[in-house]
Amino acid sequence: MVGTGWRNGKGVTLLDSKAPFPRYASVKEMEIALRQIRDETGPDLDIISTDPDDLHAHGYSEWSTVNTDSLPVAVAYPRSTEQVSIIARICHEFHVPIIPYSGGSSLEGNFSAPFGGISVDFAYMDQIIQFNQDDMDVVVQPSIGWQDLNEQLLKNGSGLFFPVDPGPSAKIGGMIGTNCSGTNAVKYGTMKDWVINLTVVLADGTIIKTRRRPRKSSAGYNLNGLFVGSEGTLGLVTEATLKLTVVPEDLSVAVVTFPSIRDAASAAAEVMQTGVPVAAMEIMDEVQMRVVNLGGATAPRVWEEMPTLFFKFAGTKASVRENIGTVQGIARRNGGSNFEFAKDAREQRLLWSARKESLWSMLALRRDGEEVWSTDVAVPFSRLADIIEVSKKEMDDLGLFASILGHIGDGNFHESILYNPVNGEREKVEQCVKKMVRRALDMEGTCTGEHSIGWGKKESLLWEVGPETLAVMRAIKAALDPYWIM
Amino acid sequence: MVGTGWRNGKGVTLLDSKAPFPRYASVKEMEIALRQIRDETGPDLDIISTDPDDLHAHGYSEWSTVNTDSLPVAVAYPRSTEQVSIIARICHEFHVPIIPYSGGSSLEGNFSAPFGGISVDFAYMDQIIQFNQDDMDVVVQPSIGWQDLNEQLLKNGSGLFFPVDPGPSAKIGGMIGTNCSGTNAVKYGTMKDWVINLTVVLADGTIIKTRRRPRKSSAGYNLNGLFVGSEGTLGLVTEATLKLTVVPEDLSVAVVTFPSIRDAASAAAEVMQTGVPVAAMEIMDEVQMRVVNLGGATAPRVWEEMPTLFFKFAGTKASVRENIGTVQGIARRNGGSNFEFAKDAREQRLLWSARKESLWSMLALRRDGEEVWSTDVAVPFSRLADIIEVSKKEMDDLGLFASILGHIGDGNFHESILYNPVNGEREKVEQCVKKMVRRALDMEGTCTGEHSIGWGKKESLLWEVGPETLAVMRAIKAALDPYWIM
Numbered sequence: 003m004v005g006t007g008w009r010n011g012k013g014v015t016l017l018d019s020k021a022p023f024p025r026y027a028s029v030k031e032m033e034i035a036l037r038q039i040r041d042e043t044g045p046d047l048d049i050i051s052t053d054p055d056d057l058h059a060h061g062y063s064e065w066s067t068v069n070t071d072s073l074p075v076a077v078a079y080p081r082s083t084e085q086v087s088i089i090a091r092i093c094h095e096f097h098v099p100i101i102p103y104s105g106g107s108s109l110e111g112n113f114s115a116p117f118g119g120i121s122v123d124f125a126y127m128d129q130i131i132q133f134n135q136d137d138m139d140v141v142v143q144p145s146i147g148w149q150d151l152n153e154q155l156l157k158n159g160s161g162l163f164f165p166v167d168p169g170p171s172a173k174i175g176g177m178i179g180t181n182c183s184g185t186n187a188v189k190y191g192t193m194k195d196w197v198i199n200l201t202v203v204l205a206d207g208t209i210i211k212t213r214r215r216p217r218k219s220s221a222g223y224n225l226n227g228l229f230v231g232s233e234g235t236l237g238l239v240t241e242a243t244l245k246l247t248v249v250p251e252d253l254s255v256a257v258v259t260f261p262s263i264r265d266a267a268s269a270a271a272e273v274m275q276t277g278v279p280v281a282a283m284e285i286m287d288e289v290q291m292r293v294v295n296l297g298g299a300t301a302p303r304v305w306e307e308m309p310t311l312f313f314k315f316a317g318t319k320a321s322v323r324e325n326i327g328t329v330q331g332i333a334r335r336n337g338g339s340n341f342e343f344a345k346d347a348r349e350q351r352l353l354w355s356a357r358k359e360s361l362w363s364m365l366a367l368r369r370d371g372e373e374v375w376s377t378d379v380a381v382p383f384s385r386l387a388d389i390i391e392v393s394k395k396e397m398d399d400l401g402l403f404a405s406i407l408g409h410i411g412d413g414n415f416h417e418s419i420l421y422n423p424v425n426g427e428r429e430k431v432e433q434c435v436k437k438m439v440r441r442a443l444d445m446e447g448t449c450t451g452e453h454s455i456g457w458g459k460k461e462s463l464l465w466e467v468g469p470e471t472l473a474v475m476r477a478i479k480a481a482l483d484p485y486w487i488m
Numbered sequence: 489m490v491g492t493g494w495r496n497g498k499g500v501t502l503l504d505s506k507a508p509f510p511r512y513a514s515v516k517e518m519e520i521a522l523r524q525i526r527d528e529t530g531p532d533l534d535i536i537s538t539d540p541d542d543l544h545a546h547g548y549s550e551w552s553t554v555n556t557d558s559l560p561v562a563v564a565y566p567r568s569t570e571q572v573s574i575i576a577r578i579c580h581e582f583h584v585p586i587i588p589y590s591g592g593s594s595l596e597g598n599f600s601a602p603f604g605g606i607s608v609d610f611a612y613m614d615q616i617i618q619f620n621q622d623d624m625d626v627v628v629q630p631s632i633g634w635q636d637l638n639e640q641l642l643k644n645g646s647g648l649f650f651p652v653d654p655g656p657s658a659k660i661g662g663m664i665g666t667n668c669s670g671t672n673a674v675k676y677g678t679m680k681d682w683v684i685n686l687t688v689v690l691a692d693g694t695i696i697k698t699r700r701r702p703r704k705s706s707a708g709y710n711l712n713g714l715f716v717g718s719e720g721t722l723g724l725v726t727e728a729t730l731k732l733t734v735v736p737e738d739l740s741v742a743v744v745t746f747p748s749i750r751d752a753a754s755a756a757a758e759v760m761q762t763g764v765p766v767a768a769m770e771i772m773d774e775v776q777m778r779v780v781n782l783g784g785a786t787a788p789r790v791w792e793e794m795p796t797l798f799f800k801f802a803g804t805k806a807s808v809r810e811n812i813g814t815v816q817g818i819a820r821r822n823g824g825s826n827f828e829f830a831k832d833a834r835e836q837r838l839l840w841s842a843r844k845e846s847l848w849s850m851l852a853l854r855r856d857g858e859e860v861w862s863t864d865v866a867v868p869f870s871r872l873a874d875i876i877e878v879s880k881k882e883m884d885d886l887g888l889f890a891s892i893l894g895h896i897g898d899g900n901f902h903e904s905i906l907y908n909p910v911n912g913e914r915e916k917v918e919q920c921v922k923k924m925v926r927r928a929l930d931m932e933g934t935c936t937g938e939h940s941i942g943w944g945k946k947e948s949l950l951w952e953v954g955p956e957t958l959a960v961m962r963a964i965k966a967a968l969d970p971y972w973i974m
Binding site: 248 | 622666677697706710713722733734803807866868929938941967
């Protein structure tokens, strides 16, 4: 099984394949393509921008682990599926790369433009198209944010919400691209579990819909499952029907501290193995708790700066009470103390948002010239305590400001490290992160639980799945995008 | 986007494509291929059978809606992934079709052999390879039955089980092929939600593993999601790592009767819209309740022969009690009466198995020469009552013994119709079923919620997704199986 060969920007062959490097359009051809897109989508409105600031904003991210030297040559702002189809058809004809862009909050160079090309920004496609209350689903455009969607659902009083909750600024399009999750994943699963159908513009401009609107189907190949998590490399999602679920009657948020990160991880594993239906379970080390206190988000309340588990309980009042009791018992058995509850809805919100904004809190602590490396891995439950303990020790040995936090109920955790790129710190950090990825793979884990591969983890993917499995992915890619433009 | 063209056995072009009909091996070439497989897998053990009874058993099913005239030319009984790889490599070389076989309980001609070829029966690959209690997962071979797996898990006292529960004789391999579900799907989801990784033999014999053992990942394309539900047309699954979950503390089973099937369907939709976490919710019409009584499975208890909802509640004792209260209220508001509980574990088991064995109970009622047509569709919640009411009326107008039952919590239901093929009844039944499928599609549903496409619903799939989306499926198929042998 041989897929189309491909090389990364440095000319290093990722797979030992003799297939040719894809030939992309010259600058001149890109200009012709841009003119043609303008002709076909105009004349009333110019959807193409070549403003330098715009290009920079779409090709560089201050919170990404990697950035490429090149930028897109243009940003397109389509208003409809049909305009996206025109863009793709013309780009296909001229072999112009296409990079989709929605929230811009990804962390692994997921929207980098290593070969120039056109960044397709869905900013103007951010609407709810149809809300089917009785069917408990909603049809949306890719640039609606998950928080905005939930605010609109709250306002209409339907009692429904969309439970996948990544970083606050994430939008549905990018969430589909990365098969993202967030703190609620332990109860509600990841993005792929919430997609009923997708409208996708393929590389050649063909518009398809993956399926109709049943909540369950076994008809044909599961194209939802394939496009979700494909990072825009197989097609551009222009519309999605999403399942919704019922807002729980009761909610409670609590934190419990542990003497060591290993104790916290062991308690978390036991919660999962006991089958307590927690709504979320997050781990934060003492550094990250300090970041929360420094950020002042929950002021005047100040939290103990120790390894901590965050719990969210949701359900009926009685079931929430019952689950809290069980979890308290498990925490105590694993050395936990100070089971503290948020005392009202405001504090619940603040505490949870302190967790959700941890990356931004880290960014706020940067001194002049410092950057942040934030990345994630996931392993089977039984290895969680081991990998977190060792990785934290290695990270601390760097002598940098660094923290661990994560969605421990999924076996998934994150490292965030502040470093100064001018004095060789970047190389040390990169080595440290690569060791963690290798360790996760040795423990039968994955190089990314939810951030996806992007530009930053291409090599890790090869380590993880091996050349044969990567060749299958390439074969699928080549079948749907023969000129490798996406 | 043009996929490789393909025609069905009758020479009818499903897609208007000019690509050539695949050329399969001649009988003589198949014989050479068989000899070579024997040479490479022998000499100690002959894994190939050409016994006529064996061929018939692997090419014909008495409970399938369709059967083809042809049979496989041989049945292979591999003992290992390596032997499956040898079979695939040789079949690839000689263009011999391969049809995987595990439980043989599918309903849509899913293992029919329209072009002869080799049926690969995994009967001897039925073991648990590795059980990871702390990680809550298990590595199995494809021919282990889900019931057998659960019995072994019960015996080892782990407190874990595998929750996907289709027909009693189904095996993991076929369950992966059809992305099957069963009564527990409303709580636990479908097969795709429980697969951590797969070992797959591709069409050319290459062995791949889709991923390692993390419970969550966003690394690379979601090949699990692609192979699950692909009905063996992209590769042969030889090993699977499956998630397990904790056996609930308490279980309760209840039935409630309604004046009409519409009332029952409305109550079911309300249960879902209220978000009550029922473990299962099944609908059976008065005919199907009669079948349960006639079968005598729960004797001496006899159930009212009225439209009925079956509920399973699972969780802690307190949450079960609470959920029962909520559901009783909803049932009463929708005209339900006689909320009856199974009075002990034995009756729970009998009642649920009466539901699970409904197809076999129907088969047992056949008179001389009669056959059964059993099929499924799924629609959005809001259309459930409509489609069930109309479809039941049309079915009753046939004047045949026919029943409706289904996994109503997923919007998924089944029709089972007894008919006599000699007097033209088959055509009437086929028309009736096709009307139901068309109606489900008009309501934005799917032609199959869980039985899959097989040989019986190829045309329905085209109706459902349209030629462009089907072309994407074909392109993927062609990329992974260029000779179209699987």
